[in-house]
Amino acid sequence: MSATKKTPAWKLLWNLICYKPKLYIIDTFFWILIMGLPAIPGLIIREFFDSLTGEAQFGLTPLAWIALLLALNLGHIGTIFAGRLTKTQHRFIMSSLLRRNLLERLLNNPNAQPVTVNSGVEKSVSQGEIISYFREDAQQIEDNVAWISELLGEGIFAVLSLVILLSVNVQMTLFVFLPLVGMIGIIQQVENRIKRYRKASREATEKVTGILGEIFSSVQAIKVAGAEKDVLDHFRTLNDKRREVMVRDSLLNAMLDSVFQNMVNLGTGLTLVLASVLIQSQNSQLTVGDFALFIYNLSFVTGFFNSLGRFMALYKQTEVSFERMTALLSGATADTLVAKNQLYLNNLRDGLRRAVGDRKQPLSPLEQPQRQKSDKPDDMANAYRLQLLTISNLTYHYPGTNQGITDISFQLQRGSLTVITGRIGSGKTTLLRVLLGLLSKQSGAIYWNGCLVEDPANFFVPPRSAYTPQIPQLFSYSLRENILLGLEKTDSEIEKALKMSVFEQDLAAMNEKMETLVGAKGVRLSGGQLQRLAAARMFVRKPELMVFDDLSSALDVETELALWSRIFNNKIEEENWMPTCLVVSHRRSVLRRADKIILLKAGKIAAQGKLDEIISKGEELNF
Numbered sequence: 197m198s199a200t201k202k203t204p205a206w207k208l209l210w211n212l213i214c215y216k217p218k219l220y221i222i223d224t225f226f227w228i229l230i231m232g233l234p235a236i237p238g239l240i241i242r243e244f245f246d247s248l249t250g251e252a253q254f255g256l257t258p259l260a261w262i263a264l265l266l267a268l269n270l271g272h273i274g275t276i277f278a279g280r281l282t283k284t285q286h287r288f289i290m291s292s293l294l295r296r297n298l299l300e301r302l303l304n305n306p307n308a309q310p311v312t313v314n315s316g317v318e319k320s321v322s323q324g325e326i327i328s329y330f331r332e333d334a335q336q337i338e339d340n341v342a343w344i345s346e347l348l349g350e351g352i353f354a355v356l357s358l359v360i361l362l363s364v365n366v367q368m369t370l371f372v373f374l375p376l377v378g379m380i381g382i383i384q385q386v387e388n389r390i391k392r393y394r395k396a397s398r399e400a401t402e403k404v405t406g407i408l409g410e411i412f413s414s415v416q417a418i419k420v421a422g423a424e425k426d427v428l429d430h431f432r433t434l435n436d437k438r439r440e441v442m443v444r445d446s447l448l449n450a451m452l453d454s455v456f457q458n459m460v461n462l463g464t465g466l467t468l469v470l471a472s473v474l475i476q477s478q479n480s481q482l483t484v485g486d487f488a489l490f491i492y493n494l495s496f497v498t499g500f501f502n503s504l505g506r507f508m509a510l511y512k513q514t515e516v517s518f519e520r521m522t523a524l525l526s527g528a529t530a531d532t533l534v535a536k537n538q539l540y541l542n543n544l545r546d547g548l549r550r551a552v553g554d555r556k557q558p559l560s561p562l563e564q565p566q567r568q569k570s571d572k573p574d575d576m577a578n579a580y581r582l583q584l585l586t587i588s589n590l591t592y593h594y595p596g597t598n599q600g601i602t603d604i605s606f607q608l609q610r611g612s613l614t615v616i617t618g619r620i621g622s623g624k625t626t627l628l629r630v631l632l633g634l635l636s637k638q639s640g641a642i643y644w645n646g647c648l649v650e651d652p653a654n655f656f657v658p659p660r661s662a663y664t665p666q667i668p669q670l671f672s673y674s675l676r677e678n679i680l681l682g683l684e685k686t687d688s689e690i691e692k693a694l695k696m697s698v699f700e701q702d703l704a705a706m707n708e709k710m711e712t713l714v715g716a717k718g719v720r721l722s723g724g725q726l727q728r729l730a731a732a733r734m735f736v737r738k739p740e741l742m743v744f745d746d747l748s749s750a751l752d753v754e755t756e757l758a759l760w761s762r763i764f765n766n767k768i769e770e771e772n773w774m775p776t777c778l779v780v781s782h783r784r785s786v787l788r789r790a791d792k793i794i795l796l797k798a799g800k801i802a803a804q805g806k807l808d809e810i811i812s813k814g815e816e817l818n819f
Contacts, residue, residue: 203529203530203531205511205514205515205518206511208518208530208531208533208534209337209340209341209344209514211531211534212290212293212294212337212341212534213341213344215289215290215293215534215536216286216289219282219285219286219289220286220345222282223282223283223286223345224345224348224349226275226278226282226283227283227345227346227348227349228348228349228352228353229275236268237265237268237269237492240261240264240265240268241265241488241489241492244258244261244262244265283342283345286341286342286345287338287341287342289539290337290338290341290342291334291335291337291338292539293534293537293539294334294337294338294521294533294534295330295334296537296539297532297533297534297535297537298329298330298334298521298524298525298533299330300537301524301525301526301528301532302326302524304653305526321402321406321524323409324405324406324407324408324409324410325402325403325405325406325409326524327405327409328398328401328402328405329402329520329521329524332398332401332517333398333517333520333521334517334521336513336514336516336517337514337517337518339510339514340510340511340514343503343507343510346503347500347503347504347507350496350499350500350503351500353496353500354496354497354499354500354501357493357494357496357497358497360489360490360493361490361493361494361497364486364489364490365471365486365490367470368467368470368471368490378459379456379459379501379504379505379508380508382452382455382456382505383505383508383509383512386448386452387512389448390448390452390509390512390513391512391513391515391516393441393444393445393448394445394512394513394516395516395519395520396441396444396445397438397441397442397444397445398516398517398520400434400437400438400441400442401438401442403434403437403438404431404434404435404438407430407431407434408431411427411431412716413717449509452505452506452509453506456501456502456505456506457502463498463501464494464498467494468491471487471490471491518530518533521533581610581740582608582610582644582645582660582740582741582776583609583610583645584607584608584609584610584643584645584646585607585608585642585643585644585741585776586607586642586643586646587604587605587606587607587631587640587642588605588640588641588642588643589603589604589605589639589640589641590603590604590605590627590630590631590637590639590640590641590642591603591604591637591638591639591640592626592630592635592636592637592638593638594626599621599623599799600623600626600799601623601626601627601630601796601799601800602799602800603640603800604627604640604800604801605640605801606792606794606801606804608741608776608778609776609791610774610776611774611775611776612776612777612791612792613764613777613779613786613789613790613791613792614776614777614778614779614790614791614792614793614794615779615780615781615786615787615790615792615793615794616628616778616779616780616781616793616794616796617780617781617782617787617793617794617795617796618795618796618797618802619797622796622797622798622799623796623798623799623800624745624746624780624796625665625666625745625780626799627796628663628743628745628778628780631652631656631743631778632652632653632656632661632663632743633651633652633653633654633655633656634653637652644660656741658737658739659737659738659739659740660739660740660741661739661740661741661742661743662733662734662737662739662741662742662743663734663743663745664727664730664731664733664734664743664744664745664747665745666745666746667726668718668726668727668729668730669717670714670717670718670721670726670729670730671714671717672713672714672715672716672717673713673714674708674710674711674712674713674714675703675706675709675710675711675712675714675729676690676710676711678714678718678729678733679693679694679710679729679732679733679736680736681733683736683737685736687710689736690710690732690736692735692736693732693733693735693736694732695762696731696732696735696759696762696763697728697729697731697732697735697759697762698728698755698758698759698762699725699728699729699732702725702728714729724751724752724755727747727751728751728755728759731744731747731759738773738775739775740775740776741775741776741777741778742775742776742777742778743777743778743779744777744778744779744780744781745780746780746781746782747759747779747781753783753785756783756785756786757785760785760786760789763775763777764789787807788807790806790807791806792804792805792806793805793806793807793810795810795815802815803815
């Protein structure tokens with residue numbers, strides 16, 4: 197059973213409303229005014245017509261009533277403009293909170309594992325497919341929240357209009373409720389179909405966005421394989437299926453809107469027929485002005501019934517969106533989506549600083565030295581620096597297999613270079629990912645300066661640790677932005693990091709220098725440039741622990757030797773920064789430099805020590 201069934205959609209919507217109650221009240225107030233101001237002209241219209249027949253209760257002329265009506269309508273127009281400002285802000289904040297909470301949950305998942313959804317059957321989803329959750333489903337819920345305030349405003353004046361209708365004629369007013377009974381019956385009959393069609397349309401959209409993401413990320417592979425036609429045919433097939441289910445969903449919505457509108461019109465017609473009979477009756481006291489007032493206010497009541505029917509259909513579709521987004525939360529409840537969290541919309545960078553400062557959770561012993569105030573910054577830094585990293589019996593096996601790592605134990609001393617090596621499939625990358633929390637360890641422990649690291653995923657981040665994978669991820673921005681990623685550093689610091697990564701000659705050949713755009717995923721850079729730019733991104737942060745997963749795989753021997761030489765020379769030049777390096781590599785030049793080599797075989801440590809010690813044990817290092 198999904199978490200959404202345990203938490204009703206109406207409760208989740210209520211929690212969203214309570215996130216910014218003042219803004220919601222202001223939004224509702226304006227909508228009440230927007231709906232209420234048009235109700236006053238009904239009284240003016242009655243007095244206008246009664247003044248023409250000599251039955252007016254006030255002594256104003258018809259022209260005076262017309263002038264008053266125009267002034268009221270101008271005020272209504274101004275209220276609409278003011279109301280749209282609050283409405284837009286309220287809608288944006290509601291959808292932003294949903295997307296922020298969903299994104300936070302996804303980022304907290306181990307990102308070395310595929311994102312999965314659990315909606316009865318667990319399946320993995322691509323980044324392209326996830327877009328539909330952030331776009332269509334968040335938009336659907338945003339629409340539902342906005343409709344609540346609008347429906348509330350309409351409902352208030354529908355009640356007031358109903359009172360006016362009852363004061364005019366009770367018998368005619370009873371006919372107004374005929375459409376409401378029919379709407380409720382229709383919604384109950386088609387409830388399952390509404391949800392089924394909406395779910396199918398969302399899943400079809402998800403598949404289309406998913407294949408788009410895969411096509412854009414695999415353009416080169418598609419061209420090399422000559423599979424352009426097959427890929428486009430598959431894409432066309434998915435679009436045809438999406439069009440079919442989207443048309444079905446849209447057709448059902450259009451049919452429901454048409455039925456609701458026609459039912460309202462039918463009820464209005466019956467009411468008008470009854471009114472004409474009563475006016476012709478000699479015993480009736482219904483005047484022309486009363487009839488005009490009744491007809492004017494009748495539209496508010498019937499309009500509310502029409503909106504109520506559409507809202508009930510919208511609510512069923514919103515349930516689908518909550519179910520889909522909850523299925524993406526990997527076991528978390530639907531309340532996670534609407535949890536109250538700060539949205540730093542004005543200044544993101546300042547907001548992040550405040551978020552760190554406002555953290556209310558107790559600090560672990562590892563974090564406390566960094567957060568304590570001290571008159572001597574160096575004292576705080578010394579207390580927090582890595583002296584000894586201990587890995588004890590670390591174990592992780594991929595689900596359903598025996599592949600992974602088993603009982604891995606070793607230590608890293610401050611300033612040392614440790615190289616992990618072994619054949620393909622021996623568990624080198626898995627070991628790094630488990631250590632950094634990108635894969636959740638199944639057993640074992642990690643100690644930083646003797647203190648247990650309980651949450652590696654959130655602990656091994658800059659400035660404690662930095663990681664460069666085999667294929668670094670870059671964004672379609674400039675070199676500077678890819679290096680900093682929001683960090684504040686001077687040009688001299690950036691240039692120093694680029695020099696350490698042996699990138700200065702590449703930079704000199706670029707016309708735009710650090711403002712050069714790298715393209716999507718760094719497509720404008722070579723494999724070696726990608727790795728060295730990712731290394732510069734590490735160096736500029738000066739982490740205590742630097743983890744490289746086969747950094748030299750795309751580098752020539754000369755460039756690699758220069759890179760490692762600059763890293764170790766920098767340790768001597770900068771007294772305040774002496775990083776510890778954990779590296780996956782097969783290069784002899786790196787193995788010779790290593791203070792310790794860890795040889796993996798089938799996910800276990802076969803030997804560890806210096807190069808000569810491992811060779812003396814008869815271990816083969818030619819991979």
